[in-house]
Amino acid sequence: MGNIWLIYLLSPIILTALYSISLHIVNKVKRLPPSPFPALPLIGHIYLLKRPFHRSLSHVSRRHGPALFLRLGSRPVLLISSPSLAEECLTKKNDVIFANRPDLLNGRYFGYDYTSLSWSSYGHHWRNLRRISSLELLSTQRLQTLSHVRADEASSLARKLYRLTKDEPEKVLEVKSALFEFTFNVLTRMITGKRYYGRSVENSSEAKVLEEIAAATSEVAFETNVVDFLPLMRWFGFREVEKKLMAIHEKRDKFMQSVIDENRENRDDDDDAMRKKTMVEVLLDLQRSDPHYYTDQTIKSLLLVLLQGGTSTSTIALEWAFSLLLDNPETLKKAQSEIDGHVGCRRLIAESDVAELPYLRHIILEAMRLHPPVSIVMPHLSSSECAVGGYRVPAGTVLLVNLWEIHNSPKIWADPETFRPERFEGVDVKKDLGLQFFPFGSGRRACPGENLANLNIGLGLGSLIQCFQWDKVGEIDMTEGAGTTTPKVQPLMAKCTPRPFIHHFFS
Numbered sequence: 001m002g003n004i005w006l007i008y009l010l011s012p013i014i015l016t017a018l019y020s021i022s023l024h025i026v027n028k029v030k031r032l033p034p035s036p037f038p039a040l041p042l043i044g045h046i047y048l049l050k051r052p053f054h055r056s057l058s059h060v061s062r063r064h065g066p067a068l069f070l071r072l073g074s075r076p077v078l079l080i081s082s083p084s085l086a087e088e089c090l091t092k093k094n095d096v097i098f099a100n101r102p103d104l105l106n107g108r109y110f111g112y113d114y115t116s117l118s119w120s121s122y123g124h125h126w127r128n129l130r131r132i133s134s135l136e137l138l139s140t141q142r143l144q145t146l147s148h149v150r151a152d153e154a155s156s157l158a159r160k161l162y163r164l165t166k167d168e169p170e171k172v173l174e175v176k177s178a179l180f181e182f183t184f185n186v187l188t189r190m191i192t193g194k195r196y197y198g199r200s201v202e203n204s205s206e207a208k209v210l211e212e213i214a215a216a217t218s219e220v221a222f223e224t225n226v227v228d229f230l231p232l233m234r235w236f237g238f239r240e241v242e243k244k245l246m247a248i249h250e251k252r253d254k255f256m257q258s259v260i261d262e263n264r265e266n267r268d269d270d271d272d273a274m275r276k277k278t279m280v281e282v283l284l285d286l287q288r289s290d291p292h293y294y295t296d297q298t299i300k301s302l303l304l305v306l307l308q309g310g311t312s313t314s315t316i317a318l319e320w321a322f323s324l325l326l327d328n329p330e331t332l333k334k335a336q337s338e339i340d341g342h343v344g345c346r347r348l349i350a351e352s353d354v355a356e357l358p359y360l361r362h363i364i365l366e367a368m369r370l371h372p373p374v375s376i377v378m379p380h381l382s383s384s385e386c387a388v389g390g391y392r393v394p395a396g397t398v399l400l401v402n403l404w405e406i407h408n409s410p411k412i413w414a415d416p417e418t419f420r421p422e423r424f425e426g427v428d429v430k431k432d433l434g435l436q437f438f439p440f441g442s443g444r445r446a447c448p449g450e451n452l453a454n455l456n457i458g459l460g461l462g463s464l465i466q467c468f469q470w471d472k473v474g475e476i477d478m479t480e481g482a483g484t485t486t487p488k489v490q491p492l493m494a495k496c497t498p499r500p501f502i503h504h505f506f507s
Helices: 002-029 053-064 083-090 105-109 124-137 140-145 147-165 175-192 204-229 231-235 241-265 271-276 279-289 296-327 329-343 358-370 403-408 429-436 450-467 500-506
Strands: 067-072 075-080 171-174 386-388 391-393 398-401 468-472 493-498
Touching: 053 067, 053 075, 053 403, 067 391, 075 083, 083 386, 083 398, 083 429, 105 204, 105 241, 124 279, 124 296, 140 147, 140 450, 147 171, 147 175, 147 450, 147 468, 147 493, 147 500, 171 175, 175 241, 175 279, 175 296, 175 450, 204 231, 204 241, 241 279, 241 296, 279 296, 296 329, 296 358, 296 450, 296 468, 329 358, 329 450, 358 403, 358 450, 450 468, 493 500
Parallel strands: 075 398
Antiparallel strands: 067 075, 171 493, 386 391, 468 493
């Protein structure tokens, strides 16, 4: 009787071991990339993941190799952690094969059923969206046309901090909210012509709606990932996740539809105004010439991608760069001296100055190396069987590229954990580094807003350095967030004092 009970108790362990061993043998026979042992029934390798995910995936890669075949629940995943293999997947022989997106819940609801620029798989529709974003919305000419928006918002950022600190030197400020308002107002003014934060703003109710959307999206993120990779969890407490996503989507859609309707009603048909038209006005002009393709849904999906993607990543990059500067006061002092020497004290820093400030640019590059705003490149999906690093990769495999590991690998970077902007001196990032450094992704699905992000980050960071003296408050908490993006968990707090020469600008 005792032996029977022992068999009952041991049978799950035995079956799990047999499953893992047989799966390991099958992977070898099929010439798949190495796979950590064991892969457990139902959950696969999910047990290896801890927060923050990019660091746990980095630990797995450093132990088992730069190309790994994982089973994350029900989905086969290729994890890449080296520049050469990333190049194989994103820019060379397999770029078209991996130009697709997996069918994740975010794409179904936030991507308008996988039809948005971010979530549409490679094909005619996606190429059209990419062309529109690159040529009509984010071209060099369009960005230059709207440069007055960025200049105005950088001045507003400095003016706001001046008002808060002019009568109270070394006042402690929560910096993240100011950075978010700056990047968000830049994007909303370029897209809609409106700003939603700041003094004399009449859109506070709309800003509240956007804050509710952002908060709800953050809250449901973990549940969404669970259901994406473990569909059976819908029956174990995650049944409501799709209802939550639908509610968030309806709010997003309603907000952007109101923007389109308002601009449609107030549209100026004067061709001479074309130079100053916002992005939604440009798209409404295209809709007028081709209403069948440029539907309201297409316009909404494009603008939401730009607004939410551009705001979150630029804010993250700015906060990390500023946190690193406060933690390295000599670097901050050197950057301030560079700006003083080039710009002087008779005017505020302009967007055109950033190109003439190499040390400021190196600070931004080094911050994005240490803390890339997107730590794991947005998932790709293989449309057919292919070979990567000499291994066979089946069709339908999700591709994850651990950007954080490539940016922080001791095999690639000397002393990778040290903040040292000087490492970028004399380096042509595109030509010399290739995919050793690509914070905006690479290949066909690279971020189309890279130029805009660089303009926002350079001007925003330069304005803070030029106009104020800064000191940190105690030790800065550098804990990273857990998702595919890497925000600071604890918002940055800092002492802020206006520099004497700026009083005549804002008093």
